[in-house]
Amino acid sequence: MITAITIKIIAGFIALMVVIRFIGKKELAEVTPFDFVFIVILGGTLEEGVYDEKVRVWDVLYTIGLWTALYLLTDFLVRNFERLRPIIKGEPSFLVNNGLLDIKELKKNKIESEQLRSLLRMQGVFSISEVKYVLLEPGGQISILKKNSSDEDTGGVLTHLLIDEGQIEERILAQIGKDKQWIIHQLKEEGYEDINKIYYAEWSEENGLYVQTYD
Incomplete structure (x- = not known):
């Protein structure tokens, strides 16, 4: 049993290294909910397969390969078909638009006012009145553009x-x-x-x- 587990772990490790090379480099801040689900399920699949004696090493490799192929296929469709992108990977939402809270977007994204204030405080902003735009990114982070900020201070304007x-x-x-x-x-x-x-x-x-x- 020890030998079988060792072989599965080594094979799974190599397979995951190949998968990472295929997917490309991403910072944690760039990981979308779709990417996160892919990683969690992939890790869970490997974990279950390693300790189950009935699961052969080829079953583990096939599962990793198939799951990765589905991920890459979905990523290809998202890149080449614009209409699928917001459905699968999400899109930024304006929580504050031109200095005004967008109540509809706040409710849509299930964000309360105090949660928004907390997210702003993490970026050194202590009043909503200080910001012109606040975008909620697909990964859950927020990007802000302050009011009356020069290009030198903020790196630019809303594009x-x-x-x-x-x-x-x-x-x-x-x-x-x-x-x-x-x-x-x-x-x-x-x-x-x-x-x-x-x-x-x-x-x-x-x-x-x-x-x-x-x-």
Whole structure:
């Protein structure tokens, strides 16, 4: 039995190392609820398989491989089909929008006012009146932009990701009252005739477009 457990642990360890290489590097702060569930179930599956004599090492490897394949398939679909992204991995929510609490978003995300105040205090903000925007990230963290802050203090202004990995984010365009033709026109005015060459583009009211091409 000791030998079987040892083989399973070694095989599982190697398999997990391969899985990590496939998934890529992520900081803990970047892990979404979807990623967290994947990790927990993967660890639980390995733990159950190691100490169950009826489970062979090939069963453990098959389970890890299949679960990882499903994760990678889902990640591929999220990357290539914009409509699936908010459903599977979530999207940022404005808890404070232009200095005003968004009560609808607070209720939707089940966050009470005191919880929001606690999250702000962790970032050195002791009054909601100090912030212009507060975003709840998919991983549960908050990002803030203070009122009357200069670019030097905060690193910039609120920007909107309009092109991500070569794909136009029509959902975000709709949120800011723009459409696909608008971004194409803006890019052409900046000298970008071939949209397919653009990898990343963000936009803000204050600073306009920032564009990065594949080249």
